[in-house]
Amino acid sequence: MRVALFSTCIGDSLFPDAHKAAAIVLARLGCEVVYPMGQTCCGQMHINTGYQKEAIPIIRTYADAFADSSIDYVVAPSGSCAAAVRDQHVRVAERYGDRALVDGASIASKKTYDLSEFIVDIMETYDVGAFFPHRVTYHSSCHSVRFLKVGDRPYELLRHVKGLELVDLPNHEECCGFGGTFSVKNAETSAAMVADKVRHIKETGAEYVTAGDSSCLMNIGGAMSRQHNGIRAIHMAEILASTVQHPWTPEHAAYTREAML
Template sequence: MRISLFITCYNDTLFPGTGKAVVALLDRLGHQVVFPLEQTCCGQMHFNTGYRREAYPLAKRFISIFKDAEVVCIPSSSCVAMIRDYYPELARENNDEQMVAEVKSLLPRIFEFTELLTDHFKLEDVGAYFPHRVTYHASCHGLRSLHLGDKPLRLLKNVRGLDLIELQDTERCCGFGGTFAVKNAEVSTAMLGDKVRSILNTRAEVCTACDNSCLMHIQGMLHRQYAGVRTLHIAEILAAGADQ
């Protein structure tokens, strides 16, 4: 299958390793990955901060780049949530009939990375090997917008060598929230403190999630505290193989 990768602006800039892992895994599963170089951002940050007017052309831009894709894979649950939950609303409120139609046609072809594996490819074992103690943080958008449920956990449970430790209050927000992390820095930090405590209690070596934005937040405090735990996007675990 020909899969168009929307890497997202922040993964492109800050977490290229996640993109490489997605490419490696989809390659290994026998798919062809394409990466339209025109892509930039889905508009989530602007939309969520109140800059709807600025988000609208970004959304249109995204659609024009991906509208003919067979399948779009996005390794970021919050960006998928932005597209699914708010693109139709953006199109409607701008009385953009063309966008309404294009969004409607495109949405069924858009998949968050773990959705693509479990829902579309019906896979739970992707042949990964990762001999570490891992805990999973359920990112809010994946959990409550995309209803990922235990899909990421089913993938992790099939990774050979991986010791999956349940994270207490895994469904509680880490406090990132995009610009919330700076606009309400004190509350954000207090929320993160609770999350980091839960993670340290698992004694895991790695904390994973379907969203690097949460992980960047979590890693930020773990690093500040000289904690030994690292964070890794789930794609990087699922792409890890015995040969690597």
């Protein structure tokens, strides 16, 4: 099975370790992992901010990179980006693009999956051989829940990680306040939302908070690092890539304010 990794712009620019971890997990499951060099962004921030027509070149680039018939599936360690591809690309292409773009966007979007749903639905497994002996809570990102409807897939994957103690996050359905340009245009509201999220994370007594989106983790991790509360943010792919032989260590943590300066 030939699987293309969609690294996403935020992953490629700021958090490459999470996307390398996703490639490790996919390879461990027997996939041939490829990385099309022409890939860039999914365009969701442009579309969500009202620049749909301007997003057409981005959608075309995505289709050019991933509609190739030699690629069986496209996997993104980002529920937000996978949701944007599946929910927005074809609709915007139909509105502002040509027939060739609509066809390419349709092909690429149909084979694009979030990491958790690919592992569970396509590879048909919950146990990827991971080992992470820590107390962890999980943040459900808005797009993965409301658009992709990943359901309990991430929870089941985490429950099958050896040594991991998974604790429920109070008010888990609430947004972290990032929302792409929302956090810039509505900074005070965003800050209040992430403050609530961090307070609930602290209530769990967890050592780590994990999610399937680097953008959420960047927002949450930055807020926690400013509080110096000792809780670390880690992408779920990094937990799934961690094994007894090659454990993930705190030195890899990237979702802190200092790492983003």
